[in-house]
Amino acid sequence: MTASSARIAGAPTAPPGGDHEVRRSTRSGAIGLAGAAVNGAFGFALTTVITRTFGADGSGALFTVIGLVTILGAVCCLGADTGLMWALPRRPAEAKRLLSVALLPTLGLAGVVGLTGAFWSGSALMRLAFAGVPVIVAATVLLAGVRATRPIQTYVGVQFVFVPIIRPVLLILAGGGLLLGFAGWLVPLAVAALAGLLLGPGLARPAGWRTFWAFALPRAASVAIDAGSMWVGVLLTGALSTRAEAGVFAAVGRYVLAGLLIMQGLRVAIAPQLSRLLGAGRISDAAQVYRRTTLWIVVLSWPAYLLLAVFAPAFLAVFGPEFAGGATPMAVLAVAMLVNVGVGLVQTVLLMSGNSRGHLLATVCGLALNLLGCVVLIPGHGALGAAIAWSMGIVCENVLAAVLARRALGEALFSRTLLLATSGVVLVTLVAAGLGAAVGGRGLTGLALTLGLLLAGCLLALLNGRVRALLPSSRRHPGKGPSS
DSSP, X not given: OOHHHHHHTTOOSSOXXXXXXXXXXXXXXXXXXXXXXXHHHHHHHHXXXXXXXXXXXXXXXXXXXXXXXXXXXXXXXXXXXXXXXXXXXXXXXXXXXXXXXXXXXHXXXXXXXHHHHHHHXXXXXXXXXXXXXXXXXXXXXXXXXXXXXXXXXXXXXXXXXXXXXXXXXXXXXXXXXXXXXXHHHHHHHHHHHHHHHHHSOOOOSOOOHHHHHHHHHHHHHHHHHHHHHHHHHHHHXXXXXXXXXXXXXXXXXXXXXXXXXXXXXXXXXXHHHHHHHHHTTOHHHHHHHHXXXXXXXXXXXXXXXXXXXXXXXXXXXXXXXXXXXXXXXXXXXXXXXXXXXXXXXXXXXXXXXTOHHHHHHHHHHHHHHHHHHHHHXXXXXXXXXXXXXXXXXXXXXXXXXXXXXXXXXXXXXXXXXXXXXXXXXXXXXXXHHHHHHHHHTTXXXXXXXXXXXXXXXXXXXXXXXXXXXXXXXHHHSOOOSTTO
16 A cells, blocks of 8 residues: 555554654553563463373373364464454454454354364364364454454453463363363453453444455465464374373473563554554554564563573473473474564564465465474474474574565664674573573573573663663664664
């Protein structure tokens, strides 16, 4: 969409400048990060409850069922949730009609899949799982409407606070049965779907089918791939190796994905803003927001992944001795995730620019490499083989997406500020981790020492007036290219 067509569509004639947009993204990003912190903490609590309650074998079974319905739910959403994130900021007056366009086909497909799967299932757990597919779809689509039309704290409160907090509580109350355990995972989504219906823009006679679904359908495939990236490894590990190995890989994957919560929290806040800016032809402002967001993602996420790689035995010790074999797979995946978070929100840039086909291309290439690696490596290496395969897919997808996002923006993705910050983060974290591991080993003692060193370093840095002066400056003045 050109700038002139955006004005015809109702865009402001005198939009705020890029600095205003960066400040706006910073405020909403802070709320998203707070929600991501809560989501991550209670997501970890949920994984701990599952692994401690069911052990490697039982948790492998439960994670497998959760993975199955997660993939089915993503497929049945048909990309409608991302379609709403792209369309609603550009056409807010049509919110009710567009939400109906998104919800009706997806709920219909989910109902068919759920009924068919429940009819053919041989166990009560699988019947409940298939019955949960429409719940997952309704919650996803309705909350996307909330995210695109309400202040960010509304969506964060439901999806990032309520759902993750209530899940481990319900699993503890449910006891040790797999059926009740899965019900404890599913029920909060039903409540979230109801909240999305009440808090969203509402429903009206649908209109605008062709434009909406022309964007959403290519995303339908890529979102299913995104949702299934880890679960493909879990399912294939269970099939080609053992259920215990699948449980180990699922636990490792939970840790690794928890590191993405910072990126997820910022994506939740930034995606509608990027759609609005790109739809109005304000490419330079969108690039500024992207670069500043990427800087914060790297600064906050890379230390976590470096610590996961070095102190994998310490993190896995929380789950019990059965999961000690996941240390090397975790280290492999943590390194791959440095690439994932290092390129920032390139997938969001692609989608909010309307290039859902480009995003699909990147995800298909990543999935193909992941699947090939799983088939070749899992039979001989179990969870480690699955981790290597997934890592190859992660790197492939993100590098290709970064190339396509660079073309979409027409500006440099990375600034000199980002490169300097990345170098500093790596150096400081590795020095602290090396000292901690040398003194206390790679267990909990070494991790505690490392965290203490990093905390002391941060406090000392904040005592420096020049460092304190840089913090508000970094929020006001985004990097504008390689020379910034």
